[in-house]
Amino acid sequence: MSLDSSPLLCSILLLAGGRGQRMGGRDKGLLPWHGQPLIAHLHRLTRPLTDDLIISCNRNRDIYAPYADQLVSDDSADFPGPLAGIRAGLAAARHEHLLILPCDVPHIDAHLLAELRATAQRNPLVPLMVRHGEFWEPLICIIPTGLRNAVERAWETGERSPRKLFMQLGGVGLECPANDPRFANLNTPELLHPGLGVSE
Numbered sequence: 636m637s638l639d640s641s642p643l644l645c646s647i648l649l650l651a652g653g654r655g656q657r658m659g660g661r662d663k664g665l666l667p668w669h670g671q672p673l674i675a676h677l678h679r680l681t682r683p684l685t686d687d688l689i690i691s692c693n694r695n696r697d698i699y700a701p702y703a704d705q706l707v708s709d710d711s712a713d714f715p716g717p718l719a720g721i722r723a724g725l726a727a728a729r730h731e732h733l734l735i736l737p738c739d740v741p742h743i744d745a746h747l748l749a750e751l752r753a754t755a756q757r758n759p760l761v762p763l764m765v766r767h768g769e770f771w772e773p774l775i776c777i778i779p780t781g782l783r784n785a786v787e788r789a790w791e792t793g794e795r796s797p798r799k800l801f802m803q804l805g806g807v808g809l810e811c812p813a814n815d816p817r818f819a820n821l822n823t824p825e826l827l828h829p830g831l832g833v834s835e
Contacts, residue, residue, distance in 0.1 A: 768813030
């Protein structure tokens with residue numbers, strides 16, 4: 636049986652709402668990579684998997700709109716971190732699970748997403764995060780939308796770490812190889828465009 640023969644129905648959230656601090660304040664999801672904005676690469680990968688594609692963005696909504704079924708924004712203006720975008724995505728999601736990806740991992744592939752969905756289907760009540768070696772990737776995850784109230788309660792008590800919160804909620808890991816190149820975060824200009832610093 637193939638990994639995708641019984642796929643978990645998910646809303647999908649692409650996180651593009653950050654401050655872009657390591658990119659000089661530029662909107663990271665719109666930076667070019669291989670001739671297209673980063674968000675376009677994630678859109679191409681995820682669009683066939685859902686009828687509820689959500690982008691969390693805090694600026695340039697008109698540019699992001701064609702890539703999504705819904706746009707969400709943080710409920711405060713001070714870029715409080717990725718958990719704010721996750722909260723907004725959970726509140727908007729139409730399905731019982733929310734697959735979350737950051738906009739700066741264009742090497743993620745369809746096989747990984749199929750593995751995530753299949754593993755989440757076997758663990759339907761808890762958050763599922765990617766784990767490679769000693770590293771957890773809490774922003775590459777699937778979370779049941781039924782946990783949205785628990786996420787809100789944690790937020791109200793001051794929790795801002797997705798990893799800590801997901802572990803508190805019984806999170807489990809999808810084990811992947813250490814140093815898996817699919818999880819390379821292209822979150823600095825040097826990583827996005829090595830060498831000459833221009834679009835590849």
